[in-house]
Amino acid sequence: MTSPVLALRAAIRGACAPDAALASLMxxxxxxxxxxxxPPVYATFGTTELRDASSSTERGHEQDIALDVxxxxxxxxxxxxxxxxxxALLDDAALAPAGHRLVSLAVTKLEAALDEESAATRVTLHLRAVTEVLP
Known part of the structure; x- marks a missing residue:
């Protein structure tokens, strides 16, 4: 089984990398x-939490993912x-993480703050994803 975290990260990257509008911004x-x-503006994966979300018939996971801009x-x-x-790209996106079926992906929160150490601006998108393991 492919890691649900790595599979979803790859799918998110695949959805964002070819987007011309995003490339014009960062x-x-x-x-x-x-x-x-x-670079002047870039994004990193931040904290990720993975929890079991299996049912009696399907093996699944719930992820809380932070993307820091x-x-x-x-x-x-x-x-x-x-x-x-x-x-806009990720909220309710129809991504296909390898080895998993994406049940839902939602942006649940956005936070903007000044990083005290670097004086850079950090905007954090909080995503919630539910996936099921493919047979």
Whole structure:
């Protein structure tokens, strides 16, 4: 079985990378950590929580995923615009994570804050996904 976390991350990346509107706002790749060269606006996967959501007939998982959009100091509007595009791409998206069926994907919350350590703007999208393992 493919990890539900890795499978969903790959599907999210696949949905975002080719989007021209997103590419006009930020580096369209979603990174696991800060990318080299530190582009002006980029996104990283943040905290992910995975819980069992199996039923009596299906094996499944529920994931809470954070996507952090980072923008250099003074670029809060850029980070919010990129986050808004990510919301449009991912909320209720029909993704196909390998080895799993996506039952639902929803943006549940958006937070914007100034990172005290770097003075960068961080906008966090909180996603909730439910998947079932394919036979």
């Amino acid at each position: 580096d369209p790749a979603i990174h696991d950590e800060t990318p080299r060269g530190n 980072w923008a250099k100091r003074g670029s809060a509007a850029s980070a919010l615009a990129a986050a808004d595009r990510l919301c």
